[in-house]
Amino acid sequence: MSRVRQRMTRAVAAGLLACVLPSVAQPDVREQHAAPKIHPRLKSPPGMVSGNVTCRVQDRAGNIWFTGGRGVYRFDGKSFTNFTTGDGLCDDNVNTIIEDKAGNIVFGTRRGICRYDGKSFLKCPEPGDQTVTCLLEDRDGNLWFGAMTGGVYRYDGKTLENVLNNHDHQFNQGDSYQLIMDIVQDRGGNLWFSSWNGGGVWRYDGKIFKNFLPSADYYLPKDGFVGDGRTLPAPPIGADYPSKSDTITDDMIFSITEDSAGQLWFATRRHGACRYDPVSGTFTSFREKEGFVSYGIYSILEDRNGNIWLTTDESGVWRYDGKTFRNFTTDDGLVNNSVFSALEDRDGNLWFGTRGLGLSRYDGASFTTMSE
Numbered sequence: 573m574s575r576v577r578q579r580m581t582r583a584v585a586a587g588l589l590a591c592v593l594p595s596v597a598q599p600d601v602r603e604q605h606a607a608p609k610i611h612p613r614l615k616s617p618p619g620m621v622s623g624n625v626t627c628r629v630q631d632r633a634g635n636i637w638f639t640g641g642r643g644v645y646r647f648d649g650k651s652f653t654n655f656t657t658g659d660g661l662c663d664d665n666v667n668t669i670i671e672d673k674a675g676n677i678v679f680g681t682r683r684g685i686c687r688y689d690g691k692s693f694l695k696c697p698e699p700g701d702q703t704v705t706c707l708l709e710d711r712d713g714n715l716w717f718g719a720m721t722g723g724v725y726r727y728d729g730k731t732l733e734n735v736l737n738n739h740d741h742q743f744n745q746g747d748s749y750q751l752i753m754d755i756v757q758d759r760g761g762n763l764w765f766s767s768w769n770g771g772g773v774w775r776y777d778g779k780i781f782k783n784f785l786p787s788a789d790y791y792l793p794k795d796g797f798v799g800d801g802r803t804l805p806a807p808p809i810g811a812d813y814p815s816k817s818d819t820i821t822d823d824m825i826f827s828i829t830e831d832s833a834g835q836l837w838f839a840t841r842r843h844g845a846c847r848y849d850p851v852s853g854t855f856t857s858f859r860e861k862e863g864f865v866s867y868g869i870y871s872i873l874e875d876r877n878g879n880i881w882l883t884t885d886e887s888g889v890w891r892y893d894g895k896t897f898r899n900f901t902t903d904d905g906l907v908n909n910s911v912f913s914a915l916e917d918r919d920g921n922l923w924f925g926t927r928g929l930g931l932s933r934y935d936g937a938s939f940t941t942m943s944e
Contacts (some may be wrong), residue, residue, distance in 0.1 A: 625925035627915035660693030680704030718752035766825035905939030
């Protein structure tokens, strides 16, 4: 990989190999613990009164996996099973979940990565106890993951490489600035990485990284503030900085989604949603003029009918049909207006994870609360 700082040791490679490849005759870690707790609804752990639920993945068996509260939850269509460190999970603070090509469920936690094969949990020796923020297995089987203070790692089955780190790129201002929140691979095979602390987004074509940041106007002082929160106070929420069609509208991006037309949607911190057309190379901003919230977007989802759903920090969820936006809030049955994630299951139901350990399911007509 050109322009990449590589760090690899035999111990690291052997550790990741043991984690990524299917295990043979691994002990059932859960046999050493009490049985996981099962509930008809997602239930808050005893003593926990706050937290956020995120809807992560539906596996090939049809189970839906969620993070939130303490540990992770698996919904089998009838009830929720809560897995924690008491069942072998490597940490109860889980940031991300994927299913790999072998059918294992892989968890990125506050203390590294672990894998669940349907019977037992296996802790991956690497990256040790680093906080893992996001995971992706690309089409070639490489495992990519973001680390809280270590940029991004790629493991190809033999070597471990560290990228977007150690001042290789202009956003780096020290270890505290290595905060990659999402990784996606587009239909062309490019990888996209989003930053939650002023790095914008990067596109990796297999050879080089290209960084996308707002226009220079975004960083001009305005009422004593500038857009570059890495060096000076961040702009007030809703600050109206001029943007150009060839630049992204914010440098804090929580998540990325590719739609069926091949366009990339970015959920931004202060400037609504931003859509990128890779053909024309232009960005389109969705903000107040569309009747849409101007800040606090967490996730974006395209459903099977082509509608775009956007979850927000305080105004519920929005549905965009290509022409108009419609807002759904607690007045419509949503459990909470602070919504962190959205997922569509194989039956076409939409799941929304919220603040306050809330979970809602939408069947196209009404919301059902799936949390206690």
